[in-house]
Amino acid sequence: MSDPKRLHPIAVLLNIIKSIKELVFPFLLVVVLPGKNDGIPGWIQPLVIGIIVLLLIVNAFIQWLRFTYRIEDGEFRIESGVIVRKKRYIKFDRIHSIDISEGIIQRIFRLVKVNIETAGGTQADAVLSAIRKSEAVQLNALIIEEKNKKTNNSLEGDFSEAGIKGNGEVEKATSVFKQTLPQLFIMAATSGAIGVFLSGGIAFISQFDEIIPFERIFKDYEEFIGMGTIILTVLAILGLLVVYVLATLSMVIRYASFTVVKTDEEIVISRGLLEKRRLTIPIHKVQGIRIMENLVRKPLGLATVYLEYAGGSVEDKESLSIMLFPLIKRKHLHGKIQEILPVYQTAMEMTPLPKRAYSRYVFRKGIYIIPIIGAMVWFFRPWGFLSLLLIPFALVWAYLQYRDAGWSIEGDLLLLCSRFLSKETLIMQRNRIQSITYKKSWFQKRKELATISASIKSGVGSQVGMVVDVEEKDCQTIKSWFLPKKAVDSQ
Amino acid sequence: MEPQNRISNKALTVWKISGLVGCSITWILSIAILVLTIIFDWTYWVFGAMIIISIIQSYLTIFLIPSVRWKRWRYEVRNTEIDIQSGIFVIKRTLIPMNRVQHVETKQGPLLRKYELASVEISTAATMHVIPALDLTEADELRHYISKMASVEEEDV
Numbered sequence: 001m002s003d004p005k006r007l008h009p010i011a012v013l014l015n016i017i018k019s020i021k022e023l024v025f026p027f028l029l030v031v032v033l034p035g036k037n038d039g040i041p042g043w044i045q046p047l048v049i050g051i052i053v054l055l056l057i058v059n060a061f062i063q064w065l066r067f068t069y070r071i072e073d074g075e076f077r078i079e080s081g082v083i084v085r086k087k088r089y090i091k092f093d094r095i096h097s098i099d100i101s102e103g104i105i106q107r108i109f110r111l112v113k114v115n116i117e118t119a120g121g122t123q124a125d126a127v128l129s130a131i132r133k134s135e136a137v138q139l140n141a142l143i144i145e146e147k148n149k150k151t152n153n154s155l156e157g158d159f160s161e162a163g164i165k166g167n168g169e170v171e172k173a174t175s176v177f178k179q180t181l182p183q184l185f186i187m188a189a190t191s192g193a194i195g196v197f198l199s200g201g202i203a204f205i206s207q208f209d210e211i212i213p214f215e216r217i218f219k220d221y222e223e224f225i226g227m228g229t230i231i232l233t234v235l236a237i238l239g240l241l242v243v244y245v246l247a248t249l250s251m252v253i254r255y256a257s258f259t260v261v262k263t264d265e266e267i268v269i270s271r272g273l274l275e276k277r278r279l280t281i282p283i284h285k286v287q288g289i290r291i292m293e294n295l296v297r298k299p300l301g302l303a304t305v306y307l308e309y310a311g312g313s314v315e316d317k318e319s320l321s322i323m324l325f326p327l328i329k330r331k332h333l334h335g336k337i338q339e340i341l342p343v344y345q346t347a348m349e350m351t352p353l354p355k356r357a358y359s360r361y362v363f364r365k366g367i368y369i370i371p372i373i374g375a376m377v378w379f380f381r382p383w384g385f386l387s388l389l390l391i392p393f394a395l396v397w398a399y400l401q402y403r404d405a406g407w408s409i410e411g412d413l414l415l416l417c418s419r420f421l422s423k424e425t426l427i428m429q430r431n432r433i434q435s436i437t438y439k440k441s442w443f444q445k446r447k448e449l450a451t452i453s454a455s456i457k458s459g460v461g462s463q464v465g466m467v468v469d470v471e472e473k474d475c476q477t478i479k480s481w482f483l484p485k486k487a488v489d490s491q
Numbered sequence: 492m493e494p495q496n497r498i499s500n501k502a503l504t505v506w507k508i509s510g511l512v513g514c515s516i517t518w519i520l521s522i523a524i525l526v527l528t529i530i531f532d533w534t535y536w537v538f539g540a541m542i543i544i545s546i547i548q549s550y551l552t553i554f555l556i557p558s559v560r561w562k563r564w565r566y567e568v569r570n571t572e573i574d575i576q577s578g579i580f581v582i583k584r585t586l587i588p589m590n591r592v593q594h595v596e597t598k599q600g601p602l603l604r605k606y607e608l609a610s611v612e613i614s615t616a617a618t619m620h621v622i623p624a625l626d627l628t629e630a631d632e633l634r635h636y637i638s639k640m641a642s643v644e645e646e647d648v
Contacts (some may be wrong), residue, residue, distance in 0.1 A: 434587070435587045435615055435617075435620070439582060439583035439584065445582075455615075456617060458617070461617070462618055479586060484590075
């Protein structure tokens, strides 16, 4: 496999699509926003667009032509680039996983996209956007084989063991988690993705109000509008409902047939209906797990579990925040985590915050709410008095935040729990924690409280777990737990 | 127990100077507004407010904050961990185990160079911590010491 190979020609199409995606926004900015240009003859615009499209196609073709990959000297070598020639050589032992995914276009032509991930994270990983499935499998096998050869050499020729291990890995793979379709619907419906979808929709429509003749539409329906605000409100609600259903469906499609498979050293997550994705995470790269329970799911006893791991790349946003279980019943959580990551305990007894912390939580809400209420009452009498209703709301919110916050230590695990709107539980192993910080303001000092936080590596950055207003003595406990034993003894 | 070492005395001077630079911008703005007020016959309220802001800012950033900050700043590098305390109104303590340190570097801007100071930046896989102003020799020694003590196991990241 040492002679250079090209991608499947369909990669040209993929290149074109990719550059069109990148150009959509600037294109709208230049073409759509200025509206009618009176001075310029009408044929100029299509001509310019035509030239741009032609350039895109030529560029995509040359890109494809120049992109070659090969395996040589224990390295995966990629050469690419139209104007600037790039050569990327990746050593096999730097490769930590190979992910195979299929977009819609790839599926039509029975191709796959291969992501070769390295441990680095900051540098972009190698992507083969379209190769034959058989080739991908061959490549995968070859890299695993070469890697094993390396480890064998370092183990001074004990290859029989590594050989068994290589086979065993495949055999031992059992699917440990499957998301059923009804569950998936619940998860999509309670995800809060609707917010993102809505704001996206509004931004999109506002981009197009020059094209869509809203004025004319509304003129035709002027009588209709005259029928009153009630109908408009109903329409608006219906519209929201449609958006909500669409958002839910798109999420169901993205996470359809969600499966987690565990092998000896890896967790493989696959999902997707139209676009299939497979993520491989080496277990030794896992830094912690994060359990999220949002406003709707928490009362239903449901949770989402994320995996924090040291890897992923900036270009692939989804590889940075990995869902391990999109939706799971809280009571099943412990068992499932035990199957996949036995190191992590989720049924730990939490040390709650001291009672005197509650007034601090209320105080912090007050800082924002009292000025708002003051302003409302002052400027909008008598309706401004309605803003007084914010007070019970704030009290309840502060109570929820206070109630759900806490920490726990068990063996080598630290659990930090806090809540903004969703309850967030971060569970970390001691040897994965990069640093621990605790701070106290003057107010906290007076009440002998402190804020504690711990950071672990996650993706290309970090994930910080933080609990506000824990007992100051507890901070000392956590600190001495965290520090290497020798140091504590010597003090 | 608080960390033992303080940062250099000269840090106070450096912070005061950078506070002074920040304030001078506000003062120039105030003067500009005064000039405009005289030329265009504006109300003097705006100028008054600007002057008050400038005075408060000058007091805070040149006098109060640098000295409080300096008093709070402490650090200690032990065999197995680095302990840092900082803050102005909120006191912050950070603990970094030695074996999490990935690299350590010293840095020197023009102002720090003039006073023969350097800041030490300690990076772990996920976080970065800065000790802002140490004497140059002390900073160099610290960098050597930390990089000697730090041994990151690749497994743990």
